[in-house]
Amino acid sequence: MAQAQTPGSSRRKAPGQQTRQAILQVAVDIASAEGLEGLTIGRLAAELGMSKSGLFAHFGSKQDLQLAVIETACAIFAAEVRQPALTAPVGRARLLALCQAWFSFVERKVFRGGCFFAATSIEFDSRPGPVRDQLAQVMKGWLSWLESLIQEAQEAGELNPNLEAAQLAFEIHALMWGANWVLQLHEDPQAIARARTAILHRLEIKLSVESF
Amino acid sequence: MAQAQTPGSSRRKAPGQQTRQAILQVAVDIASAEGLEGLTIGRLAAELGMSKSGLFAHFGSKQDLQLAVIETACAIFAAEVRQPALTAPVGRARLLALCQAWFSFVERKVFRGGCFFAATSIEFDSRPGPVRDQLAQVMKGWLSWLESLIQEAQEAGELNPNLEAAQLAFEIHALMWGANWVLQLHEDPQAIARARTAILHRLEIKLSVESF
DNA sequence: CCTACCGATCGGTAGG
DNA sequence: CCTACCGATCGGTAGG
Numbered sequence: 001m002a003q004a005q006t007p008g009s010s011r012r013k014a015p016g017q018q019t020r021q022a023i024l025q026v027a028v029d030i031a032s033a034e035g036l037e038g039l040t041i042g043r044l045a046a047e048l049g050m051s052k053s054g055l056f057a058h059f060g061s062k063q064d065l066q067l068a069v070i071e072t073a074c075a076i077f078a079a080e081v082r083q084p085a086l087t088a089p090v091g092r093a094r095l096l097a098l099c100q101a102w103f104s105f106v107e108r109k110v111f112r113g114g115c116f117f118a119a120t121s122i123e124f125d126s127r128p129g130p131v132r133d134q135l136a137q138v139m140k141g142w143l144s145w146l147e148s149l150i151q152e153a154q155e156a157g158e159l160n161p162n163l164e165a166a167q168l169a170f171e172i173h174a175l176m177w178g179a180n181w182v183l184q185l186h187e188d189p190q191a192i193a194r195a196r197t198a199i200l201h202r203l204e205i206k207l208s209v210e211s212f
Numbered sequence: 213m214a215q216a217q218t219p220g221s222s223r224r225k226a227p228g229q230q231t232r233q234a235i236l237q238v239a240v241d242i243a244s245a246e247g248l249e250g251l252t253i254g255r256l257a258a259e260l261g262m263s264k265s266g267l268f269a270h271f272g273s274k275q276d277l278q279l280a281v282i283e284t285a286c287a288i289f290a291a292e293v294r295q296p297a298l299t300a301p302v303g304r305a306r307l308l309a310l311c312q313a314w315f316s317f318v319e320r321k322v323f324r325g326g327c328f329f330a331a332t333s334i335e336f337d338s339r340p341g342p343v344r345d346q347l348a349q350v351m352k353g354w355l356s357w358l359e360s361l362i363q364e365a366q367e368a369g370e371l372n373p374n375l376e377a378a379q380l381a382f383e384i385h386a387l388m389w390g391a392n393w394v395l396q397l398h399e400d401p402q403a404i405a406r407a408r409t410a411i412l413h414r415l416e417i418k419l420s421v422e423s424f
Numbered sequence: 425c426c427t428a429c430c431g432a433t434c435g436g437t438a439g440g
Numbered sequence: 441c442c443t444a445c446c447g448a449t450c451g452g453t454a455g456g
Contacts, residue, residue, distance in 0.1 A: 174390025
């Protein structure tokens with residue numbers, strides 16, 4: 001999910017690949033704000049200063065473009081949120097680092113429209129097809145990963161082992177998206193603080209804890 | 213918000229109003245699934261078996277249609293969720309009745325695409341204009357109402373008065389939408405159970421409580 | 425409430 | 441990567 005589509009180890013990308021990447025960077029921003037349907041070929045071409053057909057040559061269809069945009073969003077998310085968590089030690093520290101990275105990621109508006117996955121997975125939840133299937137798979141992977149970090153913290157003796165990991169993952173995820181939603185719709189930065197407070201409470205951590 | 217636009221008390225609606233209501237009933241279902249932008253005049257007319265312009269005569273513009281659809285969704289939500297809560301006694305019982313009604317409302321798929329407000333407020337959070345403004349106002353009203361029910365329960369001595377009501381309202385709302393999202397995207401009915409468990413835990417109610 | 429239309433834009437193709 | 445196009449659909453209007 002995180003790896004680019006270039007299989008080789010060559011540092012130099014083929015020129016076509018460079019253009020393709022530039023297109024996808026712009027596309028992922030538009031899609032986070034206006035959705036994967038609101039992302040139109042004409043609009044995207046205009047924003048890039050190129051012709052529709054020139055752009056379209058990089059993708060066989062609009063659906064292929066949408067799937068490529070999801071891949072790109074995954075790669076950015078992996079670098080911005082998953083990677084920082086993996087640099088923290090296993091256990092509660094890693095869980096905290098993940099939450100920290102996620103809140104930073106929405107506060108810095110890495111994607112113009114807030115969390116790309118919130119916007120697009122809700123947009124497509126009633127539109128059957130490969131795009132919806134890929135989004136569902138990505139989100140399942142995210143929830144599973146969150147669950148595994150919780151289990152690791154439990155095994156390290158840093159989290160109450162009586163909590164059901166999948167339940168806790170659901171709750172943390174819901175609170176994160178709640179914060180993203182309030183932040184986007186009401187432009188209320190307090191949303192982040194509310195979600196932080198709730199998550200720390202669930203992790204049974206006193207609220208004065210370090211820099212978090 | 214809940215009242216229809218007919219001011220009089222006449223039981224009989226003008227024939228134009230009947231058609232208008234029929235249009236809006238179909239429109240609210242489409243919009244909950246495909247969004248307020250995905251709701252096109254042509255598609256709506258086709259689904260109703262009438263001409264585009266005949267339909268359009270009831271609304272001055274697409275934006276007016278979108279605003280009218282939001283009003284209709286509010287009226288349905290008031291009848292399906294707010295009203296059942298108001299029949300329960302003030303305090304914890306009313307809060308529980310509200311949650312009960314909300315989960316029933318998404319389980320029965322009162323709106324084809326799940327919670328209309330989740331779908332559309334996320335769709336429009338990056339689209340400035342009257343539609344976004346109205347959705348933001350409706351959602352602020354919902355969160356405030358939730359907060360006031362929590363305060364009433366605290367004043368009745370049925371809920372820990374040290375909890376911040378706005379914080380608790382945020383958390384309950386986030387958990388409800390988390391359930392709606394998992395239900396829509398993964399068709400996993402366990403989502404409802406997870407949200408129920410989390411909310412009861414936050415309300416400090418033993419999980420064996422009555423029929424809930 | 426209809427037919428008949430408008431210019432703009434949609435996703436996509438032909439041919440270079 | 442471009443120009444030049446395709447049929448379909450978009451929101452919206454004229455006129456009845």
